Amino acid sequence: MRLKIKTRSGEKFQAYIIERENSIEVKVGDETIKFSFIRTPYNDFIVQDENGEKYRITPIFLSKFERVFEVDGKAFVTEIATEDESEDSEDIAIIKSSFSASIRKVYVSKGAHVKKGDLILDVESMKMINSIKSPIDGIVKEVYVSEGKSVSAGEKLVVIEKEIKSV
Amino acid sequence: MQRKPIEKVLIANRGEIALRILRTAKELGKKVVTVYSPEDRGGLWRFLGDESYEISNYLNLEEVIDVAKKSKADAIHPGYGFLSEREDFAKACEDVGVIFIGPPPSAMYMSGDKVVARRKAQEAGVPIVPGSEAIDDPKEALKIAKSIGFPVLLKAAGGGGGKGMRPVYHEDDFLELFRQASEEAKAAFGDPRIYLEKYIQEPKHIEVQVIADQYGNYLYLFERDCSLQRRNQKVIEESPAPHLPHPVRLKICESAVKIMRQIGYVNAGTVEFIVDKDWNFYFIEINARIQVEHPVTELVTGIDIVKWQIKIAEGEKLNISQEDIKINGHAMELRIYAEDPFGNFMPSGGFVSLYKEPNIPGVRCDGWLYSGCFVPSKYDPMLLKLIAKAETRDETINRLLVALDELRIQGIKSNVPFFKFVLNHPVFRKGEINTWSMGPILEEFNKKLLEDSKLKRHLLALGAYIAGKIPVIETYVSYDGLLAQEVRSNGKSAGAGVWRKIGWKFAGRSQPRLR
Numbered sequence: 110m111r112l113k114i115k116t117r118s119g120e121k122f123q124a125y126i127i128e129r130e131n132s133i134e135v136k137v138g139d140e141t142i143k144f145s146f147i148r149t150p151y152n153d154f155i156v157q158d159e160n161g162e163k164y165r166i167t168p169i170f171l172s173k174f175e176r177v178f179e180v181d182g183k184a185f186v187t188e189i190a191t192e193d194e195s196e197d198s199e200d201i202a203i204i205k206s207s208f209s210a211s212i213r214k215v216y217v218s219k220g221a222h223v224k225k226g227d228l229i230l231d232v233e234s235m236k237m238i239n240s241i242k243s244p245i246d247g248i249v250k251e252v253y254v255s256e257g258k259s260v261s262a263g264e265k266l267v268v269i270e271k272e273i274k275s276v
Numbered sequence: 277m278q279r280k281p282i283e284k285v286l287i288a289n290r291g292e293i294a295l296r297i298l299r300t301a302k303e304l305g306k307k308v309v310t311v312y313s314p315e316d317r318g319g320l321w322r323f324l325g326d327e328s329y330e331i332s333n334y335l336n337l338e339e340v341i342d343v344a345k346k347s348k349a350d351a352i353h354p355g356y357g358f359l360s361e362r363e364d365f366a367k368a369c370e371d372v373g374v375i376f377i378g379p380p381p382s383a384m385y386m387s388g389d390k391v392v393a394r395r396k397a398q399e400a401g402v403p404i405v406p407g408s409e410a411i412d413d414p415k416e417a418l419k420i421a422k423s424i425g426f427p428v429l430l431k432a433a434g435g436g437g438g439k440g441m442r443p444v445y446h447e448d449d450f451l452e453l454f455r456q457a458s459e460e461a462k463a464a465f466g467d468p469r470i471y472l473e474k475y476i477q478e479p480k481h482i483e484v485q486v487i488a489d490q491y492g493n494y495l496y497l498f499e500r501d502c503s504l505q506r507r508n509q510k511v512i513e514e515s516p517a518p519h520l521p522h523p524v525r526l527k528i529c530e531s532a533v534k535i536m537r538q539i540g541y542v543n544a545g546t547v548e549f550i551v552d553k554d555w556n557f558y559f560i561e562i563n564a565r566i567q568v569e570h571p572v573t574e575l576v577t578g579i580d581i582v583k584w585q586i587k588i589a590e591g592e593k594l595n596i597s598q599e600d601i602k603i604n605g606h607a608m609e610l611r612i613y614a615e616d617p618f619g620n621f622m623p624s625g626g627f628v629s630l631y632k633e634p635n636i637p638g639v640r641c642d643g644w645l646y647s648g649c650f651v652p653s654k655y656d657p658m659l660l661k662l663i664a665k666a667e668t669r670d671e672t673i674n675r676l677l678v679a680l681d682e683l684r685i686q687g688i689k690s691n692v693p694f695f696k697f698v699l700n701h702p703v704f705r706k707g708e709i710n711t712w713s714m715g716p717i718l719e720e721f722n723k724k725l726l727e728d729s730k731l732k733r734h735l736l737a738l739g740a741y742i743a744g745k746i747p748v749i750e751t752y753v754s755y756d757g758l759l760a761q762e763v764r765s766n767g768k769s770a771g772a773g774v775w776r777k778i779g780w781k782f783a784g785r786s787q788p789r790l791r
Contacts, residue, residue, distance in 0.1 A: 124737030176743035184693035
């Protein structure tokens with residue numbers, strides 16, 4: 110299995126993983142490490158590398174984009190690469206809901222000019238209102254939601270594109 | 277005064293507090309009625325009571341009263357939040373002859389209206405923070421803010437819990453923050469009015485638990501320090517308050533009782549104070565209900581507060597004297613929430629694939645999760661309260677760390693990693709926490725997360741691979757609303773997408789609604 114991984118500090122790399130009966134082989138670059146493992150009743154994996162170094166890995170969370178786990182009680186987050194990763198660049202801001210929520214207020218409409226920091230939406234989740242502000246100066250290309258609508262995690266809300274000024 | 281044994285208690289709440297009350301009510305030999313919303317059809321409290329009824333919404337006063345009539349319950353325990361501090365609800369209970377387990381409507385009115393509560397505190401000779409009456413006009417509010425002097429604190433007139441609360445440091449930000457606070461207050465309590473207070477720098481939040489019977493007997497169960505807060509929501513609570521000089525402790529506790537006496541309070545309630553660096557304390561508000569953090573007081577005093585709530589409502593007299601109540605050891609509570617500590621603590625509901633509580637002497641888990649349950653995003657994201665007691669504060673913290681090591685919540689994100697960080701933080705270990713401490717601690721936490729990703733890549737990849745093994749449940753829905761579930765594991769669908777093949781629509785990764 111191939112995993113494309115992005116760390117929290119922004120490093121990207123690929124890993125090749127083969128699971129065998131009592132071991133898991135992980136290849137990153139030219140280096141392959143073989144870990145033997147025991148699976149605990151609570152889904153923890155106690156792994157040991159060839160030098161006898163032991164780690165306890167506890168799975169916590171899995172989504173299409175993200176994996177969270179603990180190594181020896183310390184939490185780590187990795188992002189798993191997806192196809193539409195290239196969409197998000199400095200010229201276009203795709204505002205997505207990072208959790209399921211309901212839309213309280215929509216401040217912009219399609220075609221509106223916005224400045225960085227302008228209010229775009231108020232979303233409510235678990236009784237908390239969060240104001241979403243524009244990350245860039247630009248034009249609102251698309252508004253996918255309306256007031257009162259419920260959205261789920263990862264859903265696109267608004268797309269803002271940088272204005273291209275003709276010289 | 278009434279002395280009437282309660283036979284059947286209706287619990288008008290959900291989650292951990294519904295279970296907490298249910299257990300004590302059963303212990304006292306009462307029959308128990310519970311309610312649940314459509315989102316909570318899988319809630320444990322639905323199955324553990326003697327009767328349970330579906331209602332559309334926990335805030336719907338009429339529906340709850342209807343259930344009380346239908347089930348012939350003779351008392352209602354409102355828990356915290358929802359209808360717990362609604363005077364009209366307490367009155368509605370009275371009107372249909374049901375005992376409301378809580379303060380009388382008059383005391384609820386005086387504590388619920390913060391402006392009246394402040395006046396009563398002054399009458400009782402207890403100092404208050406300089407501030408204003410409830411206002412709805414932002415321009416008028418700005419004028420008053422200028423006269424008090426910045427920084428000021430905006431607070432919702434209609435309720436507590438930090439909803440609608442905003443500090444304002446500069447005049448220029450005032451109108452925008454007032455608008456936000458007012459919107460949030462309206463969403464949470466249906467009342468957009470805001471009042472202002474002088475903002476005290478680096479304050480501690482210390483509150484006193486009081487219980488009072490119907491015969492004018494008042495007891496204080498000492499204090500809780502709830503200074504570690506994020507966005508004005510309590511995160512960790514403990515008792516006793518670290519470093520609090522004992523003479524000040526007695527003065528605060530006695531002041532709390534004075535205020536409660538002044539308003540004729542009955543049943544369990546909490547008086548909140550703000551305490552400055554020189555241990556000057558000011559009254560802030562009364563919480564006329566059982567509080568989330570009541571277990572820390574129960575653990576250090578040995579008094580079951582919910583049990584006394586029921587007994588007091590039945591007309592029983594307090595048979596304990598103030599001298600008998602002692603603080604024994606140190607207790608601390610962690611509020612474990614379904615929120616993403618790596619993503620700005622955004623709420624994160626979903627399907628819990630595995631749940632296991634630590635079973636350790638001196639540790640108490642007040643929660644409601646089970647393996648396979650669904651955490652709806654509609655409600656407050658609290659999953660459980662992990663509470664520990666030991667002889668000293670240091671031992672209590674260590675005990676919590678051991679407990680966290682055995683707690684397993686898989687499938688959803690929670691703030692457990694943050695607690696592991698805080699409990700080891702030198703400032704926290706020293707007990708030098710005020711309500712402003714969270715900012716710098718969070719900053720360090722986020723920095724640490726970046727450093728941590730320098731872990732060897734092979735191990736990171738292995739961890740990501742192992743996290744990929746968590747089972748996920750996918751829900752499919754047919755054109756006529758039938759539901760089907762598929763368990764996916766390691767990226768593969770157990771049924772190989774059979775539902776999708778026959779034209780059913782993918783409805784999300786979660787648990788379907790139970791019927």
